Amino acid sequence: MKQDMNRMLIEATIRRVLKNIQESPERAVRNLVDLGLEFSDGRFQKQFLRTTQKMLRNQESAYYSLVRNVIDTVDPDILTTFGVNLGYNGCTKGAKKIREIEAEQGFNIPWSLSLSLNEEKLVADPGFYPDLLRQGVSLGIYTYVLFTLGNPEKVIPLIQGEPDCAFVFFLRGHQITDSFLAKMKGIKNVMFAVYDNEHAPSACQMLRESKQLYSVYLRYTAKDKERILSEEWFESILPMKPAFVILRTDEHDQPELRRSIYQHVIAVRNSQQYPFILMDLKYDVLAIDRIVSDGECVAGFDADGKLRTHEGINGEERFNIFSNSLERVLRAIQVSN
Template identity: 30%
Template sequence: MKNSRDDNKPQGPNNITRALIDASVDRGLREIEEDPKRSIRKLTDMGRMFIKGRFMDEVLSIVQDLLRNDDSPYYEAIEQMLRNTDRKNLKDFGISFGYSGLTYGGKVIREHELSLPYHIPWALTLRINPTLKDGLSVSELESCVRQGTAMGIYCYFIRLSGAITCIGRLMDLVKQHPECAFVSLLPDEPLNPVQVAGIKECTNSMVMFQNRGAATADNVSAMKKNKILYGIYAVYGNEDAAAWYNDQKAEGLAELNAGINLLVSDDTCSKRNGAKVAKYCRSLRTHPEYPMILFDLAGDAVQINHIISEDECYFELLENGDIKTTTETISDFRHTTSLDQLFTIGLPRENPS
């Protein structure tokens, strides 16, 4: 079923503002090569001038405080990313995520929610498994992205499982939406040179590989060689959540030398354990012990949404079309990828105006 919003063309982020941010960030990244610590602090200060919004104000304020310490492990994490990543990739992804997603997009979301009977998440998590019969297709994911940008959603987490066969089409989707930021969690399969070249063209994206996966070392090596922005993700469940929130696993994750790392709760993980892991991630970010930045996918998405629009919501569209929110998994909605219908079902507002 097709949503009437699907064909709406959003006005989009301000091109002049984005161009000014682009030029300033580009200059800042060049200066970092000359004087890393001073320039990183300067770039963060500049971010507070250009990238506004409830969430980014809070984040950049925390980062400024942390970077006043010359021994902060964040400097090592940032320098790793700068050393291993093409400047344009860092710039395009950062601006799409920070300005389009959290500043401009947050404003649009708040405006839309005033007249809608449902909440709008700041980011969508979309899952696809090309080996699954009657599962979601790349075309349906692209429809979700078109609808989402019309609502103010400019950040997308794509979880690819089963096989890596559709990675080329996914990267085509990413290239078609340069105003958006994409984080793609890839299955544990080796990338071939053609696939690596396709990913490199998508400068508004980050790819992530499984923690300790059999193909991870080779894939990370290919990312570094081609200066592609990458991170590491780890899936946890009830059986190992405590090992994470009791700080028994983070050091091993840091040894992989990825500046950005993501924890993802599996579909059986309890809300209680997920909340504990998310709390641990927030604590580790404000009191860093390792040269990495650690996030929890669902927990931090909820926290960001609360700051942006005072709503605590999370939305994940599963491979089979089911809806996963903070409170439940809703089945039997494979017949539609209309975000208007899916948000009405999964994210209803209690007292819509």
């Protein structure tokens, strides 16, 4: 009951700030961060908010432009719900539960879970993914990264079924249609991530017009390194006005490439030069997990149910989510390490 009351107080504060933010967004955001620090009791929130507080002392920070863009264009109910689900449920309430279970039962739990959804399984076994999310929530996992190459409308019931979770939904631009956005109306716990190709600008415009929270992402390989390091790439993204720009790669055999890209990500983020937040999906999720939890654990599952970690894919049957419970897979990871 106390946790529910905490959420109610946080939501009420955020809604009040958003309602009165137009007059001076800069001052309102600084006040919100200060207030968050005063009442925050989570390890990740404190570190994140202290970093944010330090950045916002820079009056020339491009992040103030980001704030104005988000406030002006995103549905305030989405900002509130997604933000509270991610920050409070995911990084406070959920993190506390994760640490308790880890201490009592001796296996590591990720603070977020990535799922490449199998469209055939969504249709043939409609209860599987909802049950998987319930298993995750029971372990303290409230943040989910979703991928699908199929019809995204089939994923909507999955998202609707867990209104207390935060979902980051990765899609290609051609998947974002008027029909899909119409069916997403009323769903407030999602941020979209749009692949950076020729379809991205029009897709971002559609998301913007429907007042959605969205980002742009690039799945990079070695040949994209110079593009990522160039200012021209960032300039090409600016007209799409994303809140985040997210990098991800599957090249686990090139650690030097991944490290150099992440060093660049950190440098760009700290420079506060661009009105979006640059992130590396694997390294930043790993960094958050190290703060949230006492043990390092990053996990997800591909469309065949195979386990994915920051070290690559594991095809052993004991790690396959189609034939094992989530807890059993996580325990198996602990044993194998």
